[in-house]
Amino acid sequence: MTDRRLLILDDDPQIGQTIQFIAEGVSLESIATQEPEEFFRLLTDWQPTHIALDLVMPQMDGVEVIAELAQRQCKAQIIITSGVGSRILDAAGRSAAEHGLNIIGVLSKPFSPSTLRTMLTSTETIKPAVHLPSALSRFKATIPELEEAIANQQLVMAYQPKIECATGKLSGFEALVRWDHPQHGIIMPDNFVPFAEENGLISGLTDAVLEQSLRWFTSFQRDREVGLSLGNAAVDMSAITLSINLSARSLHETELADRMARVCQHTGIDTRQVIFEVTETSAMEDPVISLDLLTRLRMKGFNLSIDDFGTGFSSMIQLVRLPFSEIKVDKSFVMNAMESKESRTVISSIVDLGQSLGLKVTAEGVENSNTLEFLMEQGCDLAQGYHIARPMWGENIVAWIKDRSA
Numbered sequence: 001m002t003d004r005r006l007l008i009l010d011d012d013p014q015i016g017q018t019i020q021f022i023a024e025g026v027s028l029e030s031i032a033t034q035e036p037e038e039f040f041r042l043l044t045d046w047q048p049t050h051i052a053l054d055l056v057m058p059q060m061d062g063v064e065v066i067a068e069l070a071q072r073q074c075k076a077q078i079i080i081t082s083g084v085g086s087r088i089l090d091a092a093g094r095s096a097a098e099h100g101l102n103i104i105g106v107l108s109k110p111f112s113p114s115t116l117r118t119m120l121t122s123t124e125t126i127k128p129a130v131h132l133p134s135a136l137s138r139f140k141a142t143i144p145e146l147e148e149a150i151a152n153q154q155l156v157m158a159y160q161p162k163i164e165c166a167t168g169k170l171s172g173f174e175a176l177v178r179w180d181h182p183q184h185g186i187i188m189p190d191n192f193v194p195f196a197e198e199n200g201l202i203s204g205l206t207d208a209v210l211e212q213s214l215r216w217f218t219s220f221q222r223d224r225e226v227g228l229s230l231g232n233a234a235v236d237m238s239a240i241t242l243s244i245n246l247s248a249r250s251l252h253e254t255e256l257a258d259r260m261a262r263v264c265q266h267t268g269i270d271t272r273q274v275i276f277e278v279t280e281t282s283a284m285e286d287p288v289i290s291l292d293l294l295t296r297l298r299m300k301g302f303n304l305s306i307d308d309f310g311t312g313f314s315s316m317i318q319l320v321r322l323p324f325s326e327i328k329v330d331k332s333f334v335m336n337a338m339e340s341k342e343s344r345t346v347i348s349s350i351v352d353l354g355q356s357l358g359l360k361v362t363a364e365g366v367e368n369s370n371t372l373e374f375l376m377e378q379g380c381d382l383a384q385g386y387h388i389a390r391p392m393w394g395e396n397i398v399a400w401i402k403d404r405s406a
């Protein structure tokens with residue numbers, strides 16, 4: 001397999017062939033299909049790095065295909081083609097980009113080969129398509145199955161590093177849960193965390209997550225001493241943080257703060273190194289209850305972060321009232337910061353807001369060096385994203401640190 005693969009979906013075989021011909025000229029391997037079903041099969045099996053998509057087709061419209069690609073978190077570079085008017089095409093392109101897809105261009109038919117050629121070659125980074133196999137995106141857990149997963153340690157944690165924008169120094173990790181399913185393999189949290197919330201299983205899930213990630217964090221801290229003695233991983237250990245996501249439902253469990261503090265005590269972790277992340281909407285749902293629980297957590301020494309900031313319906317007053325120590329700028333703004341002036345404006349306003357409230361600001365979803373540079377210029381404190389590192393299994397973290405400091 002070459003590392004550049006173009007998958008074409010177009011109901012007109014001649015156009016498919018023309019695009020293939022142009023793609024070959026710029027050394028892209030390509031496959032053209034007229035069937036959406038075949039298209040999605042190839043998406044999973046063949047992992048294209050590029051996609052050319054006709055917006056108007058008889059069996060399925062391109063907008064549905066776009067929604068499905070977004071749902072699968074497709075990372076391929078996408079070109080939208082069609083014979084419809086350019087305003088509709090532009091709107092479709094914007095909508096797809098807002099879904100988090102990488103749109104490299106919209107082409108109205110008939111198009112000139114050179115325009116297409118430019119689009120296919122002008123991409124600065126080429127990432128393979130990352131999406132869940134189709135079986136997984138349809139995966140539905142059952143209550144007993146998830147109960148068993150929680151009880152029998154099928155929940156496993158991935159850790160994603162956070163760094164200081166200004167210095168590049170490691171600042172901490174976010175713990176992200178996955179389900180290692182005996183039949184289906186690794187399942188991502190969006191496919192089972194909401195289900196756990198709806199079915200009264202979230203408190204068990206949170207406990208499992210906390211216990212596992214704190215256990216890893218303790219051993220990591222010891223491992224780090226090994227790194228230090230080797231003299232090649234200059235990181236200040238006591239300043240390293242571990243972020244854990246808390247579900248909205250958990251904000252109603254009054255004894256949560258005590259429970260969390262007890263687990264820290266057992267594992268010998270300083271609560272000040274632990275950051276609980278709650279989403280903006282969940283924190284604002286019931287500000288009175290939230291204030292109560294969040295204050296207790298703060299009193300135990302934990303730090304609190306407001307996650308996905310910018311997407312919910314927050315009021316400034318509530319943000320000031322609730323005892324947060326960090327704001328996390330939602331990745332939807334950060335991921336397209338380089339393409340969207342609006343996103344850059346949102347980011348710099350949030351950074352200003354955080355600074356004036358004395359909060360640390362983390363940008364998540366940093367996917368390239370230009371964005372990191374932009375964040376640094378804005379005075380954003382911390383950055384997290386695929387450009388720095390993807391979420392990794394615990395056993396790979398020490399190697400990653402050594403690699404970076406080598």
Ligand code: C2E
Binds near residue numbers: 175188246
């Ligand atoms: P979140 O807390 O906002 O976590 C960030 C998500 O963005 C993670 O997805 C992470 O893998 C992804 N991400 C990080 N950097 C980048 C980037 O540069 N580009 C892109 N496209 N994505 C990036 P993940 O692991 O699938 O988690 C999804 C959500 O599931 C989390 O969003 C969080 O709300 C929830 N979640 C994860 N673990 C837990 C948990 O232990 N408990 C609870 N209650 N929720 C969790």
Ligand code: MG
Binds near residue numbers: 174245307
């Ligand atoms: Mg989070």
Ligand code: MG
Binds near residue numbers: 307328330331364
């Ligand atoms: Mg987030």
